[in-house]
Amino acid sequence: MSMSTNTSRAVQFVKSFGGPEALDLREVPVPDVGPGQIRVRVIAAGLNPMDWFMTSDADTAARFGLSLPCGFGNDYAGVVDEVGDGVGEFNVGDRVFGGAFSRSVADYVVVDAPGHIGKGGDAHRTPDGLDDRIAGALAIAGCTAAAALAIVNPGPSDTLLIGGAGGGVGVFAVQLARLAGARVIGTGSAVSADALRALGAEPVTYGESLADRLRELAPDGITAAMDLHGTDTIAVARELGVPDARMATIAAAVDGVTPANGANAAPGAIEKIARLAAEGRLRVPIAATFPVNEVRAAVELQAGRHVHGKVVIDL
The missing domain is CATH 3.90.180.10 (Medium-chain alcohol dehydrogenases, catalytic domain)
Known part of the structure; x- marks a missing residue:
């Protein structure tokens, strides 16, 4: 899809929650950054069972506080694209990874900095030498x-x-x-x-x-x-x-x-895991990667529960 500079792509449930068939790739406005937040240009988004479990039907989604239209995915890695007021720890151009609650499969995510993996999302520095696809599969x-x-x-x-x-x-x-x-x-x-x-x-x-x-x-x-x-x-x-x-x-x-x-993971736990991965002491097998326009096929593969390693969406 062709885009102007103020629109971007996001995978969403629009008419109903459900399985992979209910997911659509949509053109949406680029999200705005508020105080204490950063906007990240997403490069890779890893999938988890939690992603499709939470959004499998309207009742389950409601239990997680989700309503339509709703994004998809939780893990992301990318580059800081804009920094909100009061954020001291990140600069434009920094490589980051983390969680963005049910909205990570999109060109842009806005998260709290440094934040918490829950609703507001979080961001951590991606260690040198760690590939974005692997960083994008770490958080959850x-x-x-x-x-x-x-x-x-x-x-x-x-x-x-x-x-x-x-x-x-x-x-x-x-x-x-x-x-x-x-x-x-x-x-x-x-x-x-x-x-x-x-x-x-x-x-x-x-x-x-x-x-x-x-x-x-x-x-x-x-x-x-x-x-x-x-x-x-x-x-x-x-x-x-x-x-x-x-x-x-x-x-x-x-x-x-x-x-x-x-x-409830201890502070610093995910940074330690990222460091171990960057040092080659912890292996994160990537089973398959899909372009974002093939998100339905990616979710089908992941939901089959027979894949060994992570399924990652490239943006």
Whole structure:
């Protein structure tokens, strides 16, 4: 689509919430910057399950405070394009990444500086040597993994079980736990085994008789667990004697187990992850990239839950 200088592209739900078919690429005014805010020209926007879960229907969207017309996506990376009054920490031209709540798949996002990953959005400096596509895939999954790890607090004496280890959050959780010195056993499908090994986890297939397979793999026992998919891993970990205090969930609630929320990640957690990625000590596999006009295909691929690594939209 051809644009004048005061319009830009944004992916939006216009008539209704729903699946990928409800998404449209629209021409919209370039957003204005208020005091304490920055405008970022987005270069890459990573997708997460949360993006399409929140916007799958009107009731769910309302629970997250979203209404039509509504943007799409949360993670972004790009370059500061304008700086609002009272912002001292960023300048035009700075490379930044962060979260922009349900509006990141767009040419421009306006976020609070430095901000918080919730509604107002946030921005962090992109370290030198870190590719925008990788920076644009860090915020939600990285913060969620950091929050879950803070609850479980794995160390060199731990054998940590991670359920759904091959997913977007799992990629970070596995590597951060390994960097903390823990042994990591990750559940996944048979086809995900090589991807899990590449991250440093010992793969085990989920499903029936998982407890038996784990007893064989870890005769000295499992000491901590994270369920990144539902509640099945928690049930098995309890069966193996893991105390509730050493467990976390991200996608379901279990009485007695602390749920992890990326919004509660410790200050500095996402900057640390970005530094590790820039140094090559943490690998962020990019499974596929799509131009913004193919956003529906990108969301379909991501929502299929069989992709190993991140799906990123190029703007």
